[in-house]
Amino acid sequence: MIISLSRRCLTLTLLCFSFLFSACHGQEVPDPGAADAPQLQQIRELVSTYADYGEFNGAVLVAHRGKVVFQEAYGQANMEWDIPNTTDTRFRIGSISKQFAAVVVLQLAAEGKLDLHVPINTYLPDYPANNGQQVTLHHLLTHTAGIPNNYPSTKPAMNRPDAYTAHMLVEEFAALPLEFTPGERFEYSNAGYNLIGYLLEIVSGSSYEELLQERIFTPLGMKNSGFERHRALSDRRASGYFQAWGEYYNANHVDMSTVFAAGALYSTVEDLFLWDRALYSGDLLPEAYRDLMFERHVPDPSYDAHYGYGWSVKEKPLGDSGEEVLTLSHDGVIDGFCALLTRIPSREAIVILLSNVRRAPLNTMTKGLMGILYDQPYSFPRRSVAYSTLEVINAEGIEAGIRYFHSVKDDEGHYLIEDELNIISYRLLNADRADLAARVLELGIEQYPEAFNLYDSYGEVLRKLGRIDGSIANYRKSLELNPENTNAVEMLKEMGVTPD
Numbered sequence: 001m002i003i004s005l006s007r008r009c010l011t012l013t014l015l016c017f018s019f020l021f022s023a024c025h026g027q028e029v030p031d032p033g034a035a036d037a038p039q040l041q042q043i044r045e046l047v048s049t050y051a052d053y054g055e056f057n058g059a060v061l062v063a064h065r066g067k068v069v070f071q072e073a074y075g076q077a078n079m080e081w082d083i084p085n086t087t088d089t090r091f092r093i094g095s096i097s098k099q100f101a102a103v104v105v106l107q108l109a110a111e112g113k114l115d116l117h118v119p120i121n122t123y124l125p126d127y128p129a130n131n132g133q134q135v136t137l138h139h140l141l142t143h144t145a146g147i148p149n150n151y152p153s154t155k156p157a158m159n160r161p162d163a164y165t166a167h168m169l170v171e172e173f174a175a176l177p178l179e180f181t182p183g184e185r186f187e188y189s190n191a192g193y194n195l196i197g198y199l200l201e202i203v204s205g206s207s208y209e210e211l212l213q214e215r216i217f218t219p220l221g222m223k224n225s226g227f228e229r230h231r232a233l234s235d236r237r238a239s240g241y242f243q244a245w246g247e248y249y250n251a252n253h254v255d256m257s258t259v260f261a262a263g264a265l266y267s268t269v270e271d272l273f274l275w276d277r278a279l280y281s282g283d284l285l286p287e288a289y290r291d292l293m294f295e296r297h298v299p300d301p302s303y304d305a306h307y308g309y310g311w312s313v314k315e316k317p318l319g320d321s322g323e324e325v326l327t328l329s330h331d332g333v334i335d336g337f338c339a340l341l342t343r344i345p346s347r348e349a350i351v352i353l354l355s356n357v358r359r360a361p362l363n364t365m366t367k368g369l370m371g372i373l374y375d376q377p378y379s380f381p382r383r384s385v386a387y388s389t390l391e392v393i394n395a396e397g398i399e400a401g402i403r404y405f406h407s408v409k410d411d412e413g414h415y416l417i418e419d420e421l422n423i424i425s426y427r428l429l430n431a432d433r434a435d436l437a438a439r440v441l442e443l444g445i446e447q448y449p450e451a452f453n454l455y456d457s458y459g460e461v462l463r464k465l466g467r468i469d470g471s472i473a474n475y476r477k478s479l480e481l482n483p484e485n486t487n488a489v490e491m492l493k494e495m496g497v498t499p500d
Helices: 007-015 037-052 094-110 137-141 166-171 190-204 208-220 269-281 287-293 362-373 385-396 398-408 418-430 434-447 452-464 468-481 486-494
Strands: 058-064 067-074 076-078 241-244 247-250 265-267 298-300 305-307 312-317 324-334 337-344 349-355
Touching: 037 067, 037 362, 058 269, 058 362, 067 269, 094 137, 094 190, 094 208, 094 265, 094 287, 094 324, 094 337, 137 190, 166 190, 190 208, 208 269, 265 269, 269 337, 269 349, 312 362, 324 362, 337 362, 349 362, 385 398, 385 418, 385 434, 398 434, 418 434, 418 452, 434 452, 452 468, 452 486, 468 486
Parallel strands: none
Antiparallel strands: 058 067, 058 349, 241 247, 298 305, 305 312, 312 324, 324 337, 337 349
């Protein structure tokens, strides 16, 4: 069997596996002036559908005109212990962390302690002058400094987590040549934001973690937000996962001290709503500095947007209407987690989506939710024919599964792709259900008679079942359709057959 997916197809496969999650309802705070009952029901139905199709496992909060209109949680905070997510579950938020660094910088600038447009050597005299005399805080905040984002790690190995210092992180790239003249263009750089965190520590004399706590989290009452530490016990902390071949796995360990100011924070949907409200109120920044944070400082061609200070400034679609509205947003992705925070200033609205699975269609979900808020048309996700067929097979048997397959394969609310049929056959084969895997591949070949990979897989399954003549015939067919299929050549040789 050959499992070979493009990155695009793999992403679709991972997002669309239909495993049914139960919804864990958190506190709802509907406001009659902010969303009517039909809107509330529409939001619930849309998000629940994503959760039921296995595409969303996490927490969501939607606010409109400054009031929370919907907040619920779905799926599991810990899948091994069957512990549900709640609206106060703590999720890693990845690069959403950058906007918190930006606020601390602007607070110190408002206090006259930092200048955004002088060389960083002003504050870091030991930083290599060939770079430090060119780069400013403005460049770092806008990802225009030219500091490399990818470079060989030179950090010493540690025998315990949470031990890397900001200085160790900065030493890795400080002397490397800049990739372009500062200010020339946008090039996303986590290293640049780690340098911001280090500079803040040097200027303030406090740790970056202390600065966040003293200047943001404590004043705003964000009691469920902080700097992620591996060893520290943390109430209601979600475990992180990723999907592969329709199965969930524990995410790889990340030492968050290496992520630092670029993305080491955790939070909840409720705390991030407090953050949103504070950005309107002026509790954190004077108006002039708040406006500076959200200014379109530099084009970001990769996202068809502009970048401010820790925020993406972009016109986003309102459902399927074709209309757009100005948003301030940022996503965050780190092993086992993804997040998206989207503010709509003209309505004082916000959509917050936090997931403890590495990939989820958060932008598509946000598009639909924005459509609902603006009474515009929107779309529901389509369900995977392959994965929902597998559910029926597991629950009711192969004949029921085949009947189900034929009943939904052409339905507009479902989608069918060859690779997913291959994947579920592989899952059945690995579960010692080769006979069922063969039936699934027969369905696949019926739908995709020119798909060499399905014939290759069918050859493997038939060989497992002892049906050698059939196996040889299918490997030959696969090779006929794709003469470059070296796997078919090797399998035929193993069975004593010389490929044609």
